[in-house]
Amino acid sequence: MRPPQQSALRPDHASLVVHGRDQPGIVAVVTSVLARHGANIVALDQHSDDPEGGAFFQRTVFHLPDYTALRPALEQDLAAALTGGFNLQWRFTDLSVPRRVAIFASRADHCLLDLIWRQRRGQLPATISMVVSNHPDLAQDVRGFGIPFFHVPTEDKAAAEAEHLRLLDGNVDLVVLARYMQILSSPFLEAVGVPVINIHHSFLPAFVGAEPYRKAKERGVKIIGATAHYVTENLDEGPIIEQDVVRVSHRDTAQDLARRGADVERQVLARAVLWHCQDRVVRHDRQTIVF
Amino acid sequence: MRPPQQSALRPDHASLVVHGRDQPGIVAVVTSVLARHGANIVALDQHSDDPEGGAFFQRTVFHLPDYTALRPALEQDLAAALTGGFNLQWRFTDLSVPRRVAIFASRADHCLLDLIWRQRRGQLPATISMVVSNHPDLAQDVRGFGIPFFHVPTEDKAAAEAEHLRLLDGNVDLVVLARYMQILSSPFLEAVGVPVINIHHSFLPAFVGAEPYRKAKERGVKIIGATAHYVTENLDEGPIIEQDVVRVSHRDTAQDLARRGADVERQVLARAVLWHCQDRVVRHDRQTIVF
Amino acid sequence: MRPPQQSALRPDHASLVVHGRDQPGIVAVVTSVLARHGANIVALDQHSDDPEGGAFFQRTVFHLPDYTALRPALEQDLAAALTGGFNLQWRFTDLSVPRRVAIFASRADHCLLDLIWRQRRGQLPATISMVVSNHPDLAQDVRGFGIPFFHVPTEDKAAAEAEHLRLLDGNVDLVVLARYMQILSSPFLEAVGVPVINIHHSFLPAFVGAEPYRKAKERGVKIIGATAHYVTENLDEGPIIEQDVVRVSHRDTAQDLARRGADVERQVLARAVLWHCQDRVVRHDRQTIVF
Amino acid sequence: MRPPQQSALRPDHASLVVHGRDQPGIVAVVTSVLARHGANIVALDQHSDDPEGGAFFQRTVFHLPDYTALRPALEQDLAAALTGGFNLQWRFTDLSVPRRVAIFASRADHCLLDLIWRQRRGQLPATISMVVSNHPDLAQDVRGFGIPFFHVPTEDKAAAEAEHLRLLDGNVDLVVLARYMQILSSPFLEAVGVPVINIHHSFLPAFVGAEPYRKAKERGVKIIGATAHYVTENLDEGPIIEQDVVRVSHRDTAQDLARRGADVERQVLARAVLWHCQDRVVRHDRQTIVF
The missing domain is CATH 3.40.50.170 (Formyl transferase, N-terminal domain)
Structure with missing residues (x-):
């Protein structure tokens, strides 16, 4: 069987999806955590259906060499940063894994x-x-x-x-x-x-x-x-x-x-x-x- | 007010729409009548949803100088040709008239x-x-x-x-x-x-x-x-x-x-x-x- | 291997494509020949890029049981009908054959x-x-x-x-x-x-x-x-x-x-x-x- | 003349477009400045054609009551935050003004x-x-x-x-x-x-x-x-x-x-x-x- 002609997998890339109740500062907090860990954002989309307490959605794709090893620390740091006033859920997805x-x-x-x-x-x-x-x-x-x-x-x-x-x-x-x-x-x-x-x-x-x-x-x-x-x-x-x-x-x-x-x-x-x-x-x- | 930049009207053109029960020979009869009167067909579309007695539709656009004067004879001739076995309705529309x-x-x-x-x-x-x-x-x-x-x-x-x-x-x-x-x-x-x-x-x-x-x-x-x-x-x-x-x-x-x-x-x-x-x-x- | 789920072939159907120089009466002649041989037209499209001697195109799909046997007579009859004033080419295609x-x-x-x-x-x-x-x-x-x-x-x-x-x-x-x-x-x-x-x-x-x-x-x-x-x-x-x-x-x-x-x-x-x-x-x- | 049926103007909203050479941390810096001034981000799109030093683009739409009065301080703060390692251009656009x-x-x-x-x-x-x-x-x-x-x-x-x-x-x-x-x-x-x-x-x-x-x-x-x-x-x-x-x-x-x-x-x-x-x-x- 022929090898794949291209691959949709992206080594050392992951996505982070955050959603919950909108309020000022979410994007800054999330992107700051990523920046602190050396992740470079390659795509970021954000949507809010009402900035006054509506629903907020953000998807960030980032490049981070050795992501698998660094993930636990990243998750921990994000959890800490999003405690308190924020009412959010998030998930990481490893884009190098099918x-x-x-x-x-x-x-x-x-x-x-x-x-x-x-x-x-x-x-x-x-x-x-x-x-x-x-x-x-x-x-x-x-x-x-x-x-x-x-x-x-x-x-x-x-x-x-x-x-x-x-x-x-x-x-x-x-x-x-x-x-x-x-x-x-x-x-x-x-x-x-x-x-x-x-x-x-x-x-x-x-x-x-x-x-x-x-x-x-x-x-x-x-x-x-x-x-x-x-x-x-x-x-x-x-x-x-x-x-x-x-x-x-x-x-x-x-x-x-x-x-x-x-x-x-x-x-x-x-x-x-x-x-x-x-x-x-x-x-x-x-x-x-x-x- | 500016004059129209183009006109959708078509002098000396008319359309003939025929529909009814499908059976062999309708197109031949209709186009023969048009040809006898010197009309030149510029567009003809035909559709049948079932050739065995289904519904039949035909639209013919033709060019015929002095159409207005010739129309009564054309209608009479078509009516004569479509009596007998055919179970059809038809209408002429003068495309030079808005x-x-x-x-x-x-x-x-x-x-x-x-x-x-x-x-x-x-x-x-x-x-x-x-x-x-x-x-x-x-x-x-x-x-x-x-x-x-x-x-x-x-x-x-x-x-x-x-x-x-x-x-x-x-x-x-x-x-x-x-x-x-x-x-x-x-x-x-x-x-x-x-x-x-x-x-x-x-x-x-x-x-x-x-x-x-x-x-x-x-x-x-x-x-x-x-x-x-x-x-x-x-x-x-x-x-x-x-x-x-x-x-x-x-x-x-x-x-x-x-x-x-x-x-x-x-x-x-x-x-x-x-x-x-x-x-x-x-x-x-x-x-x-x-x- | 599974059998085909449907078939694009159309038994006892053929198409006739005619093209050449436009002039009044072509559609009537062609459809009359088909009607004489008992063919029922199931689709007819016609196009002319200029009714005054422009190029003329017509495709007719017809249903004719036992088409293969009747084709030579049909072709001969069409050739006879289109001699004289017409300057046309035509081709029949058997739609029951892949x-x-x-x-x-x-x-x-x-x-x-x-x-x-x-x-x-x-x-x-x-x-x-x-x-x-x-x-x-x-x-x-x-x-x-x-x-x-x-x-x-x-x-x-x-x-x-x-x-x-x-x-x-x-x-x-x-x-x-x-x-x-x-x-x-x-x-x-x-x-x-x-x-x-x-x-x-x-x-x-x-x-x-x-x-x-x-x-x-x-x-x-x-x-x-x-x-x-x-x-x-x-x-x-x-x-x-x-x-x-x-x-x-x-x-x-x-x-x-x-x-x-x-x-x-x-x-x-x-x-x-x-x-x-x-x-x-x-x-x-x-x-x-x-x- | 009838009044407009709707208005495309957005009171107290502005957009900030940033573009330049991509590097980690840009989104975090920009969104942090906006957050500090009380702006709520209602839309954020980001694009990078190559995270390793390619071109970076970000458009942020934010809601900030009394934007006109606060704009000079916001601009000053952003300029200060983006000095140093960043090689970026930016522009604010007041979305309440036609x-x-x-x-x-x-x-x-x-x-x-x-x-x-x-x-x-x-x-x-x-x-x-x-x-x-x-x-x-x-x-x-x-x-x-x-x-x-x-x-x-x-x-x-x-x-x-x-x-x-x-x-x-x-x-x-x-x-x-x-x-x-x-x-x-x-x-x-x-x-x-x-x-x-x-x-x-x-x-x-x-x-x-x-x-x-x-x-x-x-x-x-x-x-x-x-x-x-x-x-x-x-x-x-x-x-x-x-x-x-x-x-x-x-x-x-x-x-x-x-x-x-x-x-x-x-x-x-x-x-x-x-x-x-x-x-x-x-x-x-x-x-x-x-x-």
């Missing part, structure tokens, strides 16, 4: 293969640890890339989800539903312990229920799209990470719409997974901040 | 001024016969362009709609709702006798009810858009003529979203009105064919 | 894999007959799909092109350069006898020569794109089939630009190849008409 | 009127101080908005530019060329002392010289666009602020291309002027950073 990703798929392969290709090309800072499917169809394709494939039938949903949790436990940092046509239960979402990203088609206006492309065709929509979002208990209602659209016309058959929709879906999902793995996405209530 | 348009607006001026300015530049094959508003705010702007402005308060809705019908009767070929913030009654829509085009904002996914931009902001949508459609009894559910979108992010305030949404609205409405005036839009059930 | 495609690639796999995957999904009315490369890197990937892979080094360009011609001769209907980083000689282009489609990156404004993404980065471009075109003797100057773009910003590194550019390239090339295989593209001088 | 803008136009009104409408609607943090034109055509339109209009013929270019400088001197913060069809001389650009923004059409690929839309039509381009940039001595080669595109097809006449191009031009120019007036654009060599 995220471990499980992909769930059913029969459609467009989103799955797109992610695998990108990972193999070195475009995703991620390892694809396993593919899980309720159908056996894609086994050969996936294993051809050297990726473990687990066929978990879902006729007995409780048993299937128990098996899912056994497979995932301790092994992954992210679950991606790449056109996985099964609804995950609330207990599963609570137990899985890592974020879950889903992709679904979207229309202007929305079409609820089965056969959305047929309904869109009947209504004569001129734009179809896709939405990638974090999965929450309310199906298809979680915080949106990325969306995109494509123009269509009456000349497009329902089959054309499905094909063009699939093209948008895989692009949107790939961007959402990339940004999540780069730790660029901060969840806040029902929305996301994507830096 | 459509007469009434614009309804409330307080927001972005869609209204955009249409007026395009018409004045000669980009719309239309005359703006009047502007009707439930507020007096825009009177001076509109009259500055030499266009009649009628302020019709809507506190008494029945009286207002009666006044609307008096103003429109026999005077216009199209009504455009350019951010007119009033719902038209079913009796009005039946009585008005000409098509009515509306513009409204659209989101992925949809947000129903008041303050859609605030709700879109809360959900963190990444795409906002607008939809232009024919008005039917079901508000915002009529056949879609045109849609478009723009990307937004968490950096956009609700005010930014409204501004960017307004930019999309006026572009989408302008295209829909242009295409309608060029007779490029065929309505069919709940959809449109836009040639 | 185009035979050779793909040329070098080391980058994004365009190549995207085409293979679409073909396997049944989205392209095409067979991928072979992949030819000046590097051996992609052999395993390509052969894993059951497609012949030929490694033809290009150190001796004349010898390489002779080998290319031997491989292609009689075997393919189309050559696609999927990021093939070699210039084809004029004698090769004359000898190959089938259309050649290329993809290259495009910018607003253009950047000539090596390292375009670095130059685009230095200039701070906000849009990058890709252009698919037929190859002519003037490199990158042939008739454009399709183009598309994506927004970028100063936050994108040169590596990000290359990744996003690759995403656009594969989408644009896939559309161009699809439309060519569907016989929707008519070449005319330095441009194309894409119906 | 930029004073002169618009240069010729005969085409689309970009000019779009800017005037947006300003009147309260969407631009700007005052349009004057419109200057080499033709008298637009005088009545402009004066109807209460904006001074100066007709300066350019037959004698040196005299015209001297007159331009007299009109602009001390009166404006920005010059916008809204389809002004005259080339500005290098001495003028040196003397004018404020930034100059231009808009021009752009294509994939580029078409140099006169009649670009005709040439684009001949080449069959599928995408047309517009580029807004700062004017430098090399015409149309200055740092790009914003670009956008629209899809076109063979169905679009050269007139259609011009109309659609005009739609893109006015949107792109409006965004570029807005962002400049919001002090979001930092120039660096031949590119811009747009925060």
Whole structure:
């Protein structure tokens, strides 16, 4: 197998995401701590939805040789600096280490293969640890890339989800539903312990229920799209990470719409997974901040 | 006032729109009639949603010197040719004659001024016969362009709609709702006798009810858009003529979203009105064919 | 290997493309011939760049059971009908038969894999007959799909092109350069006898020569794109089939630009190849008409 | 005249743009100075093109009641903090004060009127101080908005530019060329002392010289666009602020291309002027950073 043509991993780089209640001085405190430890900031984005006590978000990417060894002292120093008046949460992410990703798929392969290709090309800072499917169809394709494939039938949903949790436990940092046509239960979402990203088609206006492309065709929509979002208990209602659209016309058959929709879906999902793995996405209530 | 810089009118050109039940030979019959009368086809688009007895649509633009005089013979000949086995409707539209348009607006001026300015530049094959508003705010702007402005308060809705019908009767070929913030009654829509085009904002996914931009902001949508459609009894559910979108992010305030949404609205409405005036839009059930 | 999920082939369908000097009556003659033979028109597009003796283009897709057997009579009848005053060329294409495609690639796999995957999904009315490369890197990937892979080094360009011609001769209907980083000689282009489609990156404004993404980065471009075109003797100057773009910003590194550019390239090339295989593209001088 | 519907001005807000050679600690120093003076950061964007001594850019928007009175102390404090090892430039911009803008136009009104409408609607943090034109055509339109209009013929270019400088001197913060069809001389650009923004059409690929839309039509381009940039001595080669595109097809006449191009031009120019007036654009060599 060819070596990756490029690598999305960034040696000696890490990101620090801080969020909480806005108040003057946060940026100064955080950047001062980083400067004291010799970290050089290579990217800093900040967002506040209301400077008078609204929500505050900051993502800082910094370069710090020997980051792994220095991290404990850095964390300790930051914790000390942010005690007292500040009401903040923070997390460090080592950008030299790949995220471990499980992909769930059913029969459609467009989103799955797109992610695998990108990972193999070195475009995703991620390892694809396993593919899980309720159908056996894609086994050969996936294993051809050297990726473990687990066929978990879902006729007995409780048993299937128990098996899912056994497979995932301790092994992954992210679950991606790449056109996985099964609804995950609330207990599963609570137990899985890592974020879950889903992709679904979207229309202007929305079409609820089965056969959305047929309904869109009947209504004569001129734009179809896709939405990638974090999965929450309310199906298809979680915080949106990325969306995109494509123009269509009456000349497009329902089959054309499905094909063009699939093209948008895989692009949107790939961007959402990339940004999540780069730790660029901060969840806040029902929305996301994507830096 | 400067003369128009260009003209969207096309002397000696006309369009013929035919639609009905598909069957072999329609295109041959129609184009043969046109050829016999010396008409040269400059554009021909045809669409069939199912060649086995589905719906058939054809728009032909042709050049025919002295069209006005020749039209009765052409119509008679076409009627004769399409009797018998065919189950079709057709209409001729003289593209050298401007459509007469009434614009309804409330307080927001972005869609209204955009249409007026395009018409004045000669980009719309239309005359703006009047502007009707439930507020007096825009009177001076509109009259500055030499266009009649009628302020019709809507506190008494029945009286207002009666006044609307008096103003429109026999005077216009199209009504455009350019951010007119009033719902038209079913009796009005039946009585008005000409098509009515509306513009409204659209989101992925949809947000129903008041303050859609605030709700879109809360959900963190990444795409906002607008939809232009024919008005039917079901508000915002009529056949879609045109849609478009723009990307937004968490950096956009609700005010930014409204501004960017307004930019999309006026572009989408302008295209829909242009295409309608060029007779490029065929309505069919709940959809449109836009040639 | 899974069976294709859908098929782009259309049994009992064919297309007829007519082009030449415009004059009244062409559409009527052509559609009458089709109607006489029982063909039902399912799509008809027509374009004229000047009705007074300009260039005329028409593409008709029709449904005709037992087309293969009826084709000779249809062709004879059309030839008879178009003698005399008309100055036209025409071609029939059987849409139930896949185009035979050779793909040329070098080391980058994004365009190549995207085409293979679409073909396997049944989205392209095409067979991928072979992949030819000046590097051996992609052999395993390509052969894993059951497609012949030929490694033809290009150190001796004349010898390489002779080998290319031997491989292609009689075997393919189309050559696609999927990021093939070699210039084809004029004698090769004359000898190959089938259309050649290329993809290259495009910018607003253009950047000539090596390292375009670095130059685009230095200039701070906000849009990058890709252009698919037929190859002519003037490199990158042939008739454009399709183009598309994506927004970028100063936050994108040169590596990000290359990744996003690759995403656009594969989408644009896939559309161009699809439309060519569907016989929707008519070449005319330095441009194309894409119906 | 109606009052603005919204205001782009932000009372008690200012921006601070810092740029220079990157090195650790800049963000900490700057944000600490702001924090000491009680300023609350509402937006902070930072960009570095190479953390090892590359170029560094930071834009901070802060809320500080009574900013005007506190500004001298703030500036003094910042200057003191940034002496020594740092090699930086900075500027404060009071976001509660409108930029004073002169618009240069010729005969085409689309970009000019779009800017005037947006300003009147309260969407631009700007005052349009004057419109200057080499033709008298637009005088009545402009004066109807209460904006001074100066007709300066350019037959004698040196005299015209001297007159331009007299009109602009001390009166404006920005010059916008809204389809002004005259080339500005290098001495003028040196003397004018404020930034100059231009808009021009752009294509994939580029078409140099006169009649670009005709040439684009001949080449069959599928995408047309517009580029807004700062004017430098090399015409149309200055740092790009914003670009956008629209899809076109063979169905679009050269007139259609011009109309659609005009739609893109006015949107792109409006965004570029807005962002400049919001002090979001930092120039660096031949590119811009747009925060």
